[in-house]
Amino acid sequence: MDRIEEGKKSRISDLKRSSTPNTELLLKGRQSLERIKSVKKVGEWNWRFYATGLALVIINLVAAWDATALPIALPSIATALKGSAVDAFWLGIASLVAATIFIPLYSTLSNIFGRKAMLLIASAFFTLGSFIAAVGGNFSALHLGRSLQGIGAGGIYVLSNIVVADLVSEVDRKQWSVILGATWVIGVISGPIIGGVLVQNGQWRWIFWLPLPFCGLAFIILPIFSQLKERSTSPILPMLREFDWLGFLLFAASIVSILLGVTWGGVTHSWSNVKSFLPIQFGLIGFIVFLCWSWFSPLRPTVNVAPFAGLTSISTYFSTFVLGIVTFATLYFLPIYFQAHDLDISLTEVGIWLFPWTVTLAVFALLTYLLIDRWGHWRPAIWTGWLFLMLGVALMTLFSRDSTNATWIGIAILGGIGAGLLYTSLAAAADAASTSRQENVDKTAAVTNIIFFRTLGQTLGVVISCAIFQNTFHNQLVQKPLLRRVALVDARNAVALISTTRSMPADAGEFALRSELQDAFIASLKPIWVVMAALAGAAFVVSLLMRSTSRRQGVPQQWPRPRRTEIRSLEVV
Template identity: 35%
Template sequence: MADNGPSNGSPSDLKPDDRTGDSSRQQDKFSPADSIPATRALDVIGAESGSCTQIKSENAIGNLSPSSGPSSLQLKELNELPASLSRGWRFYGAFGTLCLVTFIIALDSTIICVALPTIAEDIGATAIEAFWCGTSFLLASTVVQPPVASLSHIFGRRPALLASLTVFTGGSIMAALAKNIAVLLGGRTLQGLGSGGILALTYVIATDLVSLRERGKWFGLISLNWAIGSILGPLIGGALVEVSWPWLFWINLPFCGIAYIAIPITMRIKRKRDTSVNTKIKEFDWIGTIIFVGSLTSFLIPLSCGGIMYDWSSPRTVIPLVFGILGLISFGIHIKFCRKYCKCDPLLRPSLFTSLTALSAYFATVIHGITVWCLLYYVPLYHEVRGSSPITAGVAVMPFTGTVAPAAVIVGLLIAKTGTYRPFIWAGWVLVPIGMGLMLLLDNHTETFRWVLIYLTGGLGLGILYSAQAFAAQASASNSDLPFAASFYAFCRSLGQGIGVAVGGVTFQNEFRKQVEKSPEFASKANEWAKDASALVQILKKSPSSMQLMKDTIIDGYINGLRTVWLVLTLLACIALLVSLVCVKAKSLDRKFETEHALDQAGPKEKKDQRVPEVNV
């Protein structure tokens, strides 16, 4: 497959069949921004033509050579650009709001982890039902992302974000009021739907606010808030569950209230086109959405619960998997011919998958998601087996999570400065397999300083990739596809998390079972123990010293099972490194910045001077 993604993001990269203003993509009139050389570190606002607000990035290539500079007349014209198009309080307020909602969903995704045994006991739920409290959130969050991103392109970013926040808030209230497992699962599913929409829109809106080259440092700030929320989740959850577990969900409401106020104030989005509601409804790919959501759900559910609720060879596991795979294949065929036969924009644009660089980036992002989720789930389990409390085990993950955030921010700044991303991707995928490989040395007696250093190595690599990996996907996309590339990147990471549950679970259970079967005294219990490893930890802690043989057998099973998980993660990381070295090509990050959803910072005076009617959404 040819790697034919755009290299400079010129207007010619825009496809004539894009439904968002096909006939209006005309040659821009002269603006002072068009003559600014590449070396100028300025955000220059260009002419607004057709349905797109076109903005020169800080390193946009102009008509002058790099050695020349703008004339005094051009500088005067540049300084007279309307204040409404410069970065003001709404820009920083909008990004602050994105960071806030990111923090909320990150906190909620991890706050319940240490509290599940207490919640299950209080409402009379089984271990499998408690397992679904986490799984339902993850599955719902994954499948909803592409549809929400597509809806935001048709109906507007702000309505989509407010709708997602409303669903998340409703789910939080429902979960907090739950008196039985059915209501709790319903609340967690709603939270997952809202969380997935918020996550996808965070990346989409970020592409509307900053140029491609600058995007790394702002994505890094979003990752920082995600890491803070993920770190605080288990700690706050462990503290609140001692008081009353419904507070795990009530705690979301003050943050949601602030977001409800901030979103309408800061995110006044300008759109250059508006259509009737009926036209908007017809533009959405309803058929593709039904195929995609149904197929992906059919694929992920058995992948998540295989070996836990049903054996992997059971028809209840195999049949949904087969139907899911066939459905996803049919979805791929649908999006290729969607415009021709359905007369609407496809849910996922086929042009996202024409570049080898983009495909390799999406593939590596899935592996990144698998790795992160396996570590978040199994590293605390490793420490609990060693005798740590749930809160202490949550703290033990901090060398991973605490390294990810600063690494993501620093790498984002460096990419914005240098304009290159490949060395950072390679560095990340070198560090990750080293870190995962060193984890093979972990046993029940590993000293603290050793596992801290090992975790720091892997966390540094994962943090680098949080920022760097996104550039490979976005730099390969045309300007009109950038928001879709950003949202699909977020989806791939969530998909990796969903697959990570299965990869880690299958790997751990099989090896744990083999180790226990080696002990004649407990071989008959091997299958039962392997299916409910988390609950077994609590039994292990409460077992008297007279049952030391059983405890030693279980601990050996855990250590060897986890070691196999680390080995699989090492192999996957090596594959991602190889793919990145071979397939990721260098693409320019200096391009004209175009968006149909520009942030409106115009005051009353500037609004009177606008020549094209705009719709605030």
């Protein structure tokens, strides 16, 4: 009897051991089915999905116009409102720095209050800022309006990409990223022309009126029809306390203080003046305190790069930062070269003359996306892109008053090729680096970081170039006998002086003065191109540190990428 009982117990234990794997398989199958349902629900392509995509396209097109139409209009605005060069350039800087500061805040608050609420708030800030800038009668009002526009633009930049990640699967997210990218391409190509046409007809205020009807359409679509991630069900106050508010304020105050000191230094105030060096010193001290606080604080940092601290991620962030610097320095100061190179060219033609750069950028960004999507190789595209961009910007130092159209077109095409290769390949590198580090990667943080460093670079691109341009232009005027007496005054009003120079009669009495001013403007741009080429070279060296990673950790990049259906099955199961 004892043997029989022992045999029964043995068979029962064997049965339990054999059934355990089957039970685990059943549980895994059930979890897989639940994930399939959730993926289908999130990525469902119904009319609300399309409405959400339409709203994102509208607000991103408006943001692209806002970023690219203004640079051509700066000389006319400075002349109309009798503002200095610093006043004019801060119309761009105010928007960019506000966007940079508020990008991390929008990202955090959207996890608490939901994407729809924060996207509506961002659109409201952008709309209000556009209205104030359109009706403002002086630079103070325009700076206020542009700052509010920047607060809204920061939300538009980051939330658009986060919303796309919420709505669609990993594979379809690439397609919607292309759609948003194509929207920006349309805006970047058409924005300078729109700005040129409006300014040419004396209607520069319509640059700020133009976004209002589009924002109104977005206000109709977003609250009623959009399909967006809802607010968190967790208690709000504890989640708000987790955000590093002190770090946010330290970063905002520090960067604004540094930028003010840099743009004032040399011309508005001498570099030894307390109004120049004190803001820079206080800003640097505040930034050091910010870094120390972020390192030791128990709260979540304002910019959370700790989960992405690998060589590839850091190299990608640095490259994205430098790309922002170079592209916006080109966007703001290449039109100045065109206006100084040919004083009789219309402002509409200035927008068209940017085509060799903007259209080439768009074409190669699309080609790079197709090649990376087919073969998965993004590192060669990054290296090639930096070489082309470095060469194109370095060759801009050859620009002169007598340069032929073929010269500047060929050089602009080289720069456009490099920028187009980099925009797409760096996005692929950021996605691959963040995914390879951990399975449950915080996609919101990954998207926020890449947008933050890009916008920060764009801000510094305008600031650095503004400081170089003003100081070099003053030195150029001092060396000209005809302009030495009014050098300081003209350097402070360098942007408005472009319009004044273009309006001078081309007779014998004014020809020498016009020619000297042309040469001074063009020579003042050369140090900008030198600095930008050096930064592009540094980014190329840093990009060599990138590791070849794929979407699955440990799989070499050069292996063939899975087909679309295989990727989706890996995501679902």
